[in-house]
Amino acid sequence: MSRSLTTRIKKIYEWIDKRFLVSPLIAKAQRTINFALPSTLTRQNKSRIFWLTYPYYYAGAITAFLAILQGVTGLLLAFNYVPSAVGDPGTPTQAYLSVQNIMRTVPLGALIRGIHQWGANLLVAALVIHAFWAFFRNPYRIGREITWFLGVISLGLALAYSFSGYLLPWDQLGYWAAAISIQIMRAIPLLGDFLAKILLGGTSLSATTLTRIYFYHVSLLPVLALVLVGAHMALVILQGVSEPEEAWKTRIEKQVAPLFGPFFPQQLLPVMIISLVTLGVVLLLGAYAVQIPGEPANKFLTPQFIVPEWYFLWAYGLLKWVGWIYDMVQFVPPAMVFGIDLLSAKVVGILLAAAMFLVLLLMPIIDRGKEVRALRRPLKTAVGVWAIGFLATLTLYALNEILSADLTIPIDNMNLILGCTVITIPVIAAAPTYLILRRHLAKETP
Amino acid sequence: MSEKSAPDFTKKSRWRISRRQFVKAMVSLGILGTVASFLSLLTSLMPSSKGSQQQGQVDNVFRYGPEKGTWYSDKSGSEVRVEEFDQVGKGAGVLWRGSIPAILIRVDESRLRGTTANGGLLAFASSCTHLCCISTWHLDRPKEDVLFCRCHDGIFDSYDIVKDVMPDGAEYLGAKVIGGPPPRAAPMIPLEIKDGKVSGVPSNLDIYSYCE
Numbered sequence: 019m020s021r022s023l024t025t026r027i028k029k030i031y032e033w034i035d036k037r038f039l040v041s042p043l044i045a046k047a048q049r050t051i052n053f054a055l056p057s058t059l060t061r062q063n064k065s066r067i068f069w070l071t072y073p074y075y076y077a078g079a080i081t082a083f084l085a086i087l088q089g090v091t092g093l094l095l096a097f098n099y100v101p102s103a104v105g106d107p108g109t110p111t112q113a114y115l116s117v118q119n120i121m122r123t124v125p126l127g128a129l130i131r132g133i134h135q136w137g138a139n140l141l142v143a144a145l146v147i148h149a150f151w152a153f154f155r156n157p158y159r160i161g162r163e164i165t166w167f168l169g170v171i172s173l174g175l176a177l178a179y180s181f182s183g184y185l186l187p188w189d190q191l192g193y194w195a196a197a198i199s200i201q202i203m204r205a206i207p208l209l210g211d212f213l214a215k216i217l218l219g220g221t222s223l224s225a226t227t228l229t230r231i232y233f234y235h236v237s238l239l240p241v242l243a244l245v246l247v248g249a250h251m252a253l254v255i256l257q258g259v260s261e262p263e264e265a266w267k268t269r270i271e272k273q274v275a276p277l278f279g280p281f282f283p284q285q286l287l288p289v290m291i292i293s294l295v296t297l298g299v300v301l302l303l304g305a306y307a308v309q310i311p312g313e314p315a316n317k318f319l320t321p322q323f324i325v326p327e328w329y330f331l332w333a334y335g336l337l338k339w340v341g342w343i344y345d346m347v348q349f350v351p352p353a354m355v356f357g358i359d360l361l362s363a364k365v366v367g368i369l370l371a372a373a374m375f376l377v378l379l380l381m382p383i384i385d386r387g388k389e390v391r392a393l394r395r396p397l398k399t400a401v402g403v404w405a406i407g408f409l410a411t412l413t414l415y416a417l418n419e420i421l422s423a424d425l426t427i428p429i430d431n432m433n434l435i436l437g438c439t440v441i442t443i444p445v446i447a448a449a450p451t452y453l454i455l456r457r458h459l460a461k462e463t464p
Numbered sequence: 465m466s467e468k469s470a471p472d473f474t475k476k477s478r479w480r481i482s483r484r485q486f487v488k489a490m491v492s493l494g495i496l497g498t499v500a501s502f503l504s505l506l507t508s509l510m511p512s513s514k515g516s517q518q519q520g521q522v523d524n525v526f527r528y529g530p531e532k533g534t535w536y537s538d539k540s541g542s543e544v545r546v547e548e549f550d551q552v553g554k555g556a557g558v559l560w561r562g563s564i565p566a567i568l569i570r571v572d573e574s575r576l577r578g579t580t581a582n583g584g585l586l587a588f589a590s591s592c593t594h595l596c597c598i599s600t601w602h603l604d605r606p607k608e609d610v611l612f613c614r615c616h617d618g619i620f621d622s623y624d625i626v627k628d629v630m631p632d633g634a635e636y637l638g639a640k641v642i643g644g645p646p647p648r649a650a651p652m653i654p655l656e657i658k659d660g661k662v663s664g665v666p667s668n669l670d671i672y673s674y675c676e
Binding site: 194197201202205215220221316319324337340341342351362363364367 | 506509510511529530531557559565594595596597598600603604605613614615616617618631643644645647675676
């Protein structure tokens with residue numbers, strides 16, 4: 019039985035090969051892939067640190083798997099979603115009703131939407147881990163800059179994806195998240211209004227905006243993502259995974275037999291296992307923790323405790339925090355600098371966030387050091403630790419209203435506590451990191 | 465005379481170009497023109513400027529807003545009457561001209577600085593000057609007489625009316641910013657009370673279009 023199946027598959031392959039001449043290409047690809055992905059990555063490694071960090075190498079694989087899952091579930095959702103937001107404020111629009119329909123009457127609709135929703139959250143989470151991991155591991159050394167650029171742009175794409183997806187149900191939370199974002203966009207010096215009009219169809223949210231956002235979500239972004247992420251992954255496969263520093267030692271000191279063998283099919287096995295685990299987690303969350311859209315969007319009523327998705331909280335917190343700082347130092351920014359709005363709290367917040375993204379994007383240009391080991395890069399590692407602390411405390415600051423209500427601390431005190439946390443905690447975390455690594459480095463290289 | 469009438473085409477000059485160069489230049493120009501003309505189609509991305517799409521006649525009477533769990537929740541959409549604001553500090557989210565969200569409050573006139581209240585009432589456009597969320601009155605900060613924006617904690621003092629300037633240079637009176645990130649005061653809406661109905665005076669509507 020199995021024999022006849024293999025012969026049948028072989029025959030189909032031969033049929034294809036005769037017409038499209040694929041066998042030399044496949045053979046070459048297989049050779050390249052197995053050559054490029056170093057077996058050192060999967061070699062048995064005695065270093066404890068290596069085993070501790072090993073799972074992080076799969077964050078990228080998890081992201082890729084989730085992206086495929088998002089594609090499949092998104093495709094299914096598209097069959098039942100209606101991108102129309104025409105209607106009076108506060109009344110259910112076609113878009114809102116179609117999502118309700120998916121949740122209530124479409125067979126397995128709630129599960130599909132649940133998977134899509136949680137898949138998006140986990141994708142961003144995996145991507146953030148992947149990005150931070152890459153940041154500390156300095157994989158962009160000679161020859162891998164393009165991979166890094168493509169990766170950072172893909173991170174931006176993922177955020178654009180989730181932002182656009184968040185608006186589609188046209189409920190209060192999605193509406194106001196987008197309404198604030200459109201105003202943030204407008205505050206970009208010089209270009210703001212123009213960008214808002216070109217990209218979102220106007221300077222305030224309307225039915226036109228939903229049409230455009232929907233187009234981005236289901237048509238433009240998928241094409242961009244396929245091209246950019248495809249190139250990113252192709253480069254990783256062609257150039258090989260940037261090896262962990264701990265793996266070098268064993269390769270140089272002694273030849274150890276590979277644990278898993280070449281990439282295809284042996285190395286693919288752990289990727290598939292971890293993908294299945296991810297799928298299980300997403301299925302569970304999607305089935306039992308799916309979020310139903312709230313009230314229909316109403317442009318005359320901002321809901322209380324409005325917060326964006328967790329991965330945008332830091333930016334939201336940044337906007338609030340800059341305002342708080344201005345209050346603390348009693349700084350009243352001039353309305354106009356050189357004829358443009360440049361120093362108001364929101365513009366400064368936007369510029370800070372943009373600067374952080376730009377620094378991340380341009381890391382290969384900024385950081386020209388040859389040393390890749392995080393523990394031997396005191397300054398860079400400390401900056402990374404500071405950034406994590408900054409983002410984490412800003413996230414906390416974004417929740418000031420909710421925390422103040424829950425803990426019954428007056429809001430001004432809460433702001434003072436959280437505002438000081440944003441200033442101090444990142445430094446408290448980064449300074450010792452720097453000093454310890456400095457000392458460690460000095461000891462090693464007298 | 466004869467020398468001039470017969471120009472020498474064989475002589476190499478700085479301005480002479482070969483046929484190949486000429487064809488290259490023309491083809492490049494053609495390609496550039498084609499690309500540019502296709503790029504011009506991108507202007508279709510600009511939204512058509514129809515202006516504000518107001519349906520039919522719009523009057524200036526305030527109507528109660530959609531906030532839930534307030535004293536005016538069951539009156540949402542009905543016209544605002546002056547006698548409903550019977551005590552100092554009572555306020556409501558209202559809608560003006562069908563598209564401008566506002567806050568109407570009864571104020572203690574002795575505490576008021578910078579303006580006088582018509583019939584003890586004041587109205588402010590409630591779109592926050594920061595990022596256009598809708599400010600509330602006594603909903604999030606029940607003890608403070610301020611317009612409070614839920615999004616980024618902007619606070620406007622409804623008792624301190626100051627002069628401010630819009631980005632386009634228009635001067636206006638509004639509630640002073642006393643906290644948070646808003647860049648300018650919340651614009652006041654001049655009031656008119658007729659037969660008990662409270663309405664706004666549309667003297668300078670451009671001031672209230674900062675969120676559009």
